[in-house]
């Protein structure tokens with residue numbers, strides 16, 4: 001079933017514009033994740049297979065576990081090559097905006113450059129409340145990932161036969177990482193049909209899972225072990241688990257960037273736990289990650305007490321208190337917040 005957001009007449013119009021364009025840029029969002037890198041590269045390879053040259057630009061660097069994807073070498077980073085990127089934006093004919101729906105999501109400075117550009121803008125995205133800045137807006141807020149939308153873009157254009165292992169790897173990676181390995185409610189039968197089709201076109205899913213997830217170092221696992229052994233508090237009366245780490249504890253464990261990524265999900269995986277919190281000391285501030293299941297709006301709790309926000313089941317916040325004081329504040333405020341939800 002074709003996704004109705006990709007109307008054939010719109011696609012024909014867009015490809016007419018592309019055929020008359022010299023400089024075509026494809027942007028992803030700040031702090032690029034698997035969907036940002038996967039969807040932009042998939043589109044880049046697809047356009048390339050149709051004889052259309054383009055350039056992928058990301059605001060800043062992306063995690064090492066995404067570097068195996070074909071085409072990552074050719075990505076320009078605004079933080080590393082600001083002049084080159086600025087020049088390209090000035091002469092751009094078409095700018096694709098993938099996996100974000102307001103231009104500020106690429107960062108302040110780069111966002112202003114995009115705003116000033118009179119290139120034809122195209123948005124392909126799945127986030128809520130899209131801004132109205134693009135001549136071509138392809139937004140589906142029910143979709144699990146932008147990578148799935150890129151597949152459907154190709155499908156609607158009648159080009160599925162052009163999907164090879166290279167394009168398939170990028171799409172599969174975007175879907176995999178944005179769905180927590182096909183587990184979030186946003187996954188539909190269509191998502192699995194797409195995964196099946198990608199595998200039939202050469203994607204080796206087991207290798208991608210290894211590349212993305214089997215990236216632990218002994219040091220990271222030891223830090224996780226320490227955290228769970230010494231810093232995990234389970235509050236069964238409110239189905240909540242809290243973990244925390246101070247700067248000193250992280251230094252003692254030779255913690256590197258990204259080591260604590262996913263720790264909060266481990267806390268959420270405890271049987272019976274529906275809210276998980278990770279409190280972590282950063283340079284001048286204490287950062288808090290919230291995760292929840294079902295309709296517990298952790299973004300609202302974070303907004304109320306920690307000036308944060310995010311999604312209903314995944315939110316962030318910050319605190320000027322110490323780590324212990326922050327944990328105490330959460331333990332004090334969370335019970336009444338959760339209690340009023342059921343009323």
Ligand SMILES: [Mn+2]
Nearest residue numbers: 035099146178
């Ligand atoms: Mn996404």
